[in-house]
Amino acid sequence: MNGYQHLYIPGPTNVPEPVRQAMNIPMEDMRAPDFGDFVTGILTDLKKAYRMESGRVFVFPSSGTGAWESAIQNTLNAGDKVLMSRFGQFSLLWVDMAERLGLDVELCEVEWGKGVPVEDYKAKLAADDKHEIKAVFCTQNETATGVTSDIAAVRAAMDEVGHPAMLFVDGVSSIASIEFEMDKWGVDLAVSGSQKGFMLPAGLGLLGVSEKALEANKAVSNAGMSRCYFSFEDMIKLNDTGYFPYTPATQLLRGLRCSLDLMLEAGMESIWARHKRLAEGVRAAVDAWDGCELVARGPEWHSDTVSAIYAPEGVDARDVISGAYYKYQTSLGTGLNKLMGKAFRIGHLGSLNPVMLCGAISAAEMALIDAGAKITPGSGVAAAQEHYRATTPSGA
């Protein structure tokens, strides 16, 4: 009765009303004779969102973490060498998974606030003349720090040194929000999840797989890297007719059908542009807040889906988050791992608009001041408003 809860975390994101309607359904038979056509339509359109023409997209009933695991289990052997970098909680967890699944991780540690170290990657790849590195891992958007990496540059580096490794991309908080080009960038495995740019509840792990990765899948043995639930093979056997090896999450698939319709009608470029416009308004607000600054260490790293923001000296970011939640009914993202207490995050991806973000910025502003920050009331919103006034298309 006290109004809506406000959700500005970097996923799950706000679900558009048509998607919510589309999921308000009775259950259905996932072996119905016409269910297959429904599924193949989704798989076809998912490829458009991923910007790929060949290869496949798999949809697992799982979180994005499951799709991470699937990518590894199906294309690499235990003991394989991979090149990874770590600069935030999610790149950290992916490294952790790779090690637990038995990969030999060549790791680049990077200051939190920066992203994939393209030059280091290039150097290591150039040095790997035996091509022992089987895969290069990149977290396109590190959700913990609000840092976006340059995947096209990684591809260029790989090409320049002529390295044949596969390119793995964690696109959980970037695909369908920030520019992503599966084919153009030569990405081999691209992980995403339903609850970010796809604007759905959590529950679907999405995985784009190139032809090259599908070939790799045929070559890997199962030794030391057992898989079944997340195996490509079982999916491939049934997906072409539109069915699944086990019961799919039909309710989410109905939602996905609707969100894909919305997305493809708008066009991916338009979605990327909108995220950029909205993110710039948030960054304008952060700039206006005395003592606050982005965790991202420079404009080249700025994420258009989430901003991680250092609270001013002497202000515990946990108080900001807790105040926003309990007093202003607003969920902001927490500071994860070493950012705990130091930073809070504003998620600005998915179905959003300027007025929503003015609300989010207001909530953060009030909670910051309540927590002791010496910022000028309204300063952030004012800056964001000016940006939105200047950039919002009328009629959108």
Place this chain on the structure above:
Amino acid sequence: MNGYQHLYIPGPTNVPEPVRQAMNIPMEDMRAPDFGDFVTGILTDLKKAYRMESGRVFVFPSSGTGAWESAIQNTLNAGDKVLMSRFGQFSLLWVDMAERLGLDVELCEVEWGKGVPVEDYKAKLAADDKHEIKAVFCTQNETATGVTSDIAAVRAAMDEVGHPAMLFVDGVSSIASIEFEMDKWGVDLAVSGSQKGFMLPAGLGLLGVSEKALEANKAVSNAGMSRCYFSFEDMIKLNDTGYFPYTPATQLLRGLRCSLDLMLEAGMESIWARHKRLAEGVRAAVDAWDGCELVARGPEWHSDTVSAIYAPEGVDARDVISGAYYKYQTSLGTGLNKLMGKAFRIGHLGSLNPVMLCGAISAAEMALIDAGAKITPGSGVAAAQEHYRATTPSGA
């Protein structure tokens, strides 16, 4: 996909999620043996929201306008003299209805921006020593101008001069939001609708009726004031067992059950206090906007459910409203009748909270500046934030 639409009109208001859930139902049998108990529970609890212990509440499948008509048709005869005042589009429409239904209206014209003229009423009632005035009409909250009148004072005036007329109150945009006391204030007919403080879709006309008005109903002839759909008699015959003379809007009744549960759990006083807190923030914003001012001609008239705001000199309020809608996906209230082009309105009743209103104020602010207003960006939000920071209970 571009985020939520923002609704800040003075009704329909934002529906709380539990109410929305409660209306997401299959149809049901309004003659089912247990439906009666469901209805009598609602009628009982509606009386609590109206603050009445005797008398009855009727629930019509109609808008509030239908309840206006029902109040008149059932308790007055054509030709009866009534005392009314006109100071905005809705008090104007009620006068129009009264005249069309054949009442002899003694009318007090009042400057728009003020409300029920208690002293004038008192003088006219005192002068009416033959008690020809059968009913005194008051628009508690004039939705067009954002003006709240003092019903308790009207009652006191009536008592002071010892006038036996019935007291009619249009509480469409006040009951369940602003203090309203049916019994304590001796109100005889109190009109409301589902789509305001009751936080439901439009479709239910609500009418509180005192014992005295029920007696009047028995006395009136039908001559010249035919009624059937809105007749008390048909309702009374069936309501006590929980049924209706025709098919009720069962979906809305399920929603009403939920909203009453929310309201009575919170307590009416708490709801009134919340509306006051939220409204004060909006008024702080208006104060901060150079060149804007409330239509209400002084604090004693300030409405806690809607603020009608004059746009600055030279700014067409229609541009503000249109810009807010098309560019910022925000519905503000239009300026009605003589306020068209001069004023816009922010509805702040129903299920709301500070962050929602910071969004609404931001939308208005941006649209004002786009339309040519020379106001400082963020000035309104800043003022509102300071108010909300100071007055919002943590954990609410």
Place this chain on the structure above:
Amino acid sequence: MNGYQHLYIPGPTNVPEPVRQAMNIPMEDMRAPDFGDFVTGILTDLKKAYRMESGRVFVFPSSGTGAWESAIQNTLNAGDKVLMSRFGQFSLLWVDMAERLGLDVELCEVEWGKGVPVEDYKAKLAADDKHEIKAVFCTQNETATGVTSDIAAVRAAMDEVGHPAMLFVDGVSSIASIEFEMDKWGVDLAVSGSQKGFMLPAGLGLLGVSEKALEANKAVSNAGMSRCYFSFEDMIKLNDTGYFPYTPATQLLRGLRCSLDLMLEAGMESIWARHKRLAEGVRAAVDAWDGCELVARGPEWHSDTVSAIYAPEGVDARDVISGAYYKYQTSLGTGLNKLMGKAFRIGHLGSLNPVMLCGAISAAEMALIDAGAKITPGSGVAAAQEHYRATTPSGA
């Protein structure tokens, strides 16, 4: 948790899933600049469902009873003579309303189980050489008895005797289910409601009005027949631009948009044919039940939207209804007025299919036997099945 409730009353009817989805929405601004187009689209398409090209359709926030009242108040003067017939609870109530609203009713009493007495009407109209009868009222489908009258025949009779009266039709439980032709049959006022063939919750009163009736509206005085809420004039002033004189039930309008889409895509003829097929299955079941028979006194009166069924001698129909509800979670229609205890009803209109009706018939069958009927278990379902097997198109 114990499965779905089953609803087989003659309204409210089962809401199709897409319509339910379409009503699962946040509130919206009924004065938004693009709301008008939405409304005019609905009004245009409603005319298609009514099969009319000229004239108007009004949509009131009310039940169908309100549309009854509107039809009378707007086109007749108090004291006007009208021709009516009474053969069930709803035709009875319409007569009651006409009398209370001051009409001079020339009444044909008809045995319950039959419908509009065309020959009597013709005789009375022929005898009315001064054309004092201003309107001829017909209940196309008497919901209480399951009797459908022949409106085309009434029109033919009127034409044959050259009588200029207006033709009023209560189509609440027929329009959008049973053949109805506003223009072809020369109907002047045709009443319906949202909760029957239109497959929505209750809450909208629908009224089709011919050009002739619109002319009559201009001519009637308001004397003795006051109206405001249901006045044509107020609606006409705003409807052409797509707005309303008071807050419309926007949620239901969104549902109506969806149900009209479904209906017009299928085609009205196809809807009428489906209702006929489904009804015949129910009648086959009744035929198979020893001791049961239809209230309708012959095939020419059979209603395709509701069957009223006499319980066998010695069986109290209330026990059937109560048993169906409490033991089998199934709502059947009660026997109204003089049919109470003697008959129960199966509503078979709206969104239905053979398997639903096999369930409904099973529920009735079990409840009948529980209540003491000596019918062969499964006999009714068997008969219905055979009919449905023979007539159901595959793929529909």
Place this chain on the structure above:
Amino acid sequence: MNGYQHLYIPGPTNVPEPVRQAMNIPMEDMRAPDFGDFVTGILTDLKKAYRMESGRVFVFPSSGTGAWESAIQNTLNAGDKVLMSRFGQFSLLWVDMAERLGLDVELCEVEWGKGVPVEDYKAKLAADDKHEIKAVFCTQNETATGVTSDIAAVRAAMDEVGHPAMLFVDGVSSIASIEFEMDKWGVDLAVSGSQKGFMLPAGLGLLGVSEKALEANKAVSNAGMSRCYFSFEDMIKLNDTGYFPYTPATQLLRGLRCSLDLMLEAGMESIWARHKRLAEGVRAAVDAWDGCELVARGPEWHSDTVSAIYAPEGVDARDVISGAYYKYQTSLGTGLNKLMGKAFRIGHLGSLNPVMLCGAISAAEMALIDAGAKITPGSGVAAAQEHYRATTPSGA
């Protein structure tokens, strides 16, 4: 518009309306400070549904197949010997998974139509004096054949021969529908999924884990049995405070909260009894159909959640299923693997009642006759009706 689709497959099952309402929500923050309490409440109540007091329940965003995999990966080493039996598509798939994950499967082949061979198991366990068998696998309810096995008897057999192996149970289509007693039967790993007895959409894999299995988990190495997504360790680290190692499916958790409330209020024994009553009605129908018979080879194997039914000689069961779907809008279960074309299935678990099943039986009956079966129309429904009349409590 043509009525509801009818769903009588053995999962996904029909979702109760309150559960559907509970899932009609905006997204929420799975790291909110009060989210943890919500989750721990669910985990606590899930244990009640599983009938366990010690141990843990894990909730994975996955299908039940994921929970199968988790059970194996976390408690067994590659190369471990396990005892399994195969008598239908799902027991077959579990064996397949076990082998692919590197277990050494001692397999009992059983005629399809029978279940876990308790005596064979006992003999093999008795012979295993070195206790090389680490786990005994039982499919409590083989969904493909409609066969329920006696888990208590397996436990008794294990105890009698004093074998210390863990007891794994696939309870996907039995838990929360058919009697299941985690503690009493000494079950160590019990797999289920959201879309069966829990009456939710697919998307949650549920896994009950005994203390003994938790100890086993600590002992297993990761060698050759890598896990990360489905690892117990990550869950244990966070579950006690009510959080998860990755984004949980919050919408389904809200639904689960509601379905657990419904279940625990009714009582598990009452749920089991209801499933038995409903199943017996279906079996009575099958008995009445000439030429049809259950796949289950005797009453001791009858499943109360699904009946697999051989179509009569000369009738292709695929035609029955296809006809039911396209002509009667009814989903029946297909014949899987070697039952394809020979059998169809009626799922009768979850939220159901007699009238729904009379509809399902009618659909099957009509589709059978259409497909060439020489059965008496209505014979099955009649038999079911008699059973339901005799056994359905009034008021339930």
